[in-house]
Amino acid sequence: MKKIQTPLTEKTIKTLKSGDEILLSGIIYTARDSAHKRIVSNLKKIPFNLKGSVIYYTGPTPAKSGHIIGSCGPTSSYRMDKYTPELLKHGLKATIGKGKRSKEVIEAMKKYKAVYLAATGGIGALLSKCVKKAVIIAFPELGCEAIYKLEVKNMPLIVINDNYGNDLYEKNDIK
Amino acid sequence: MRKISSKIITDIVKKLFLDINYRLPDDVLKKLQIALKKETNTKAKNILKQILENAKVAKNEKIPICQDTGTAIIFIEVGQDVNVTGGNLTHAINKGVRQAYKEGYLRKSIVSCPLERKNTQDNTPASIHIEIVPGNKLKIFVISKGGGAENMSQIKMFPPSTLKKEIIDFVVDTIKKAGANACPPLIIGIGIGGTFDTVGTLAKKALLRNLNSHNKNRIYRNLENEILNEINKTGIGPMALGGKTTALAVLIDGLPTHITSLPVAVNIQCHAHRRKTAII
Structure with missing residues (x-):
């Protein structure tokens, strides 16, 4: 399995192919529906540097005392499709979630050199073990939908869409 | 009183x-273990292993x-x-x-x-x-x-002339469209009959049944087997990345309905099938 470190460069993106299994380490940011709506409505005040960044679509359970984070698996990505091309345009290099992306998002990934990664859904307890640090950096009032800055180590992911237009879910479609 | x-x-x-x-029911765990033995696809095997490992971590460390x-x-x-x-x-x-x-x-x-x-x-x-x-x-x-599987569920009001094949196609199509969003391998609750409001509840209530149970009515029982077979033939597999296991069980319940109606509801449940019963 390839080991990949954030922030992501165009050079790294070009090495990733649809179907690759990777282990991701470094800083990633969480954002779901509400956080996306807020970010895109005020692009000048994005709470983190988008350049080379990775967004993880998750809304964790509250952390028990002594724990870094609660259960934190991926949510369905299609709900963020409306907002994603704009963020890719501003330097976002990868998104992590589950399920198919829209044509617009796939086109934008080709254009701006970015990838879409899937984590296994429904294994939030296991994935929480990859999180070494978690800090809320914006919108704490959104609760589980706040933006967390996460430091992850060896998070197991699969490349669904690479920057060449390949889609692992399409390849897997039995018509 | x-x-x-x-x-x-x-x-x-x-x-x-x-x-x-924190604890997956035994029947769900058992079905997942059987699925792992059957799968030959590496990605499918890995995902099923992750799901089973997750169940252990959740139970032992009390993480949802x-x-x-x-x-x-x-x-x-x-x-x-x-x-x-x-x-x-x-x-x-x-x-x-x-x-x-x-x-x-x-x-x-x-x-x-x-x-x-x-x-x-x-x-x-x-x-x-x-x-x-x-x-x-x-x-x-x-x-x-969970919302992922719930959002992929469907209800359709069929006319009485509908062929069994059309009902099967509707269910299989719903599962195909759901893809990874619903987190397969899935448990499928199906309601047939009743009215627009009751058929959805019927489908959801079917999810409460043991995964090894079958409807007592032969027609529904045969349909359960047939639909499960068709769903697993699609090759969608765990997390829609290919494999033999797209659904772990299909549970159908029926209700009497109006002479003009044939409502069908498909309530999808993810592999994290968290349910339990208590009697007071």
Whole structure:
């Protein structure tokens, strides 16, 4: 399995192919529906540097005392499709979630050199073990939908869409 | 009349939700283990291994199985000879949910208005179905139902001329469209008959059945087998990345319906099938 470190460069993106299994380490940011709506409505005040960044679509359970984070698996990505091309345009290099992306998002990934990664859904307890640090950096009032800055180590992911237009879910479609 | 205090109901509802969010039922675990043995696809095998490992971590370390701890769904059968004392039944159930989601560090995922989208902060109100039945017992069934699979569910009002194949195609098509969003391998609850409102509830209630159970009616039982077979033939597989295991079980229940109608509801449940029953 390839080991990949954030922030992501165009050079790294070009090495990733649809179907690759990777282990991701470094800083990633969480954002779901509400956080996306807020970010895109005020692009000048994005709470983190988008350049080379990775967004993880998750809304964790509250952390028990002594724990870094609660259960934190991926949510369905299609709900963020409306907002994603704009963020890719501003330097976002990868998104992590589950399920198919829209044509617009796939086109934008080709254009701006970015990838879409899937984590296994429904294994939030296991994935929480990859999180070494978690800090809320914006919108704490959104609760589980706040933006967390996460430091992850060896998070197991699969490349669904690479920057060449390949889609692992399409390849897997039995018509 | 048998008296049951609302406090007991609150305590049991709380206990059920605290239990199911950390512990997958044995029948689900067993089906997942069987699926792992059958799969030859490496990605499918890895995903099933992750799911089984996750179940272990969740149980041993008390971390919720999934971050989406769901809408709290409660089906309650109240014996007509039961007298609930010390407070309102619905309040007692919601109180149990509130306590479980707070004390169990479960995610609060309910917004009070679908358009305003303000979180109620305690995962209430729960989705509660109350049925009065003969007897003096109280039976409580609970499910933590995540949004991913729920959002991929479908209802269709077919005409009576519909062929069995068209119903099967509708179900299979629903599963194909759901893809990875619903987190396969899935459990499929299907309601057939009734009316627009009852068919959805029927499909959801079918999810409460043991995964190894079959409908007593031969027609439904055969359809359960046929649909499960067709779904697994699609090759969608765990997390829609290919494989033999797209669904672990298909559970169908039927209801009498109007001469003009043939409603079909497909309620999809993810592999994290968190459900349990208690009898008071």
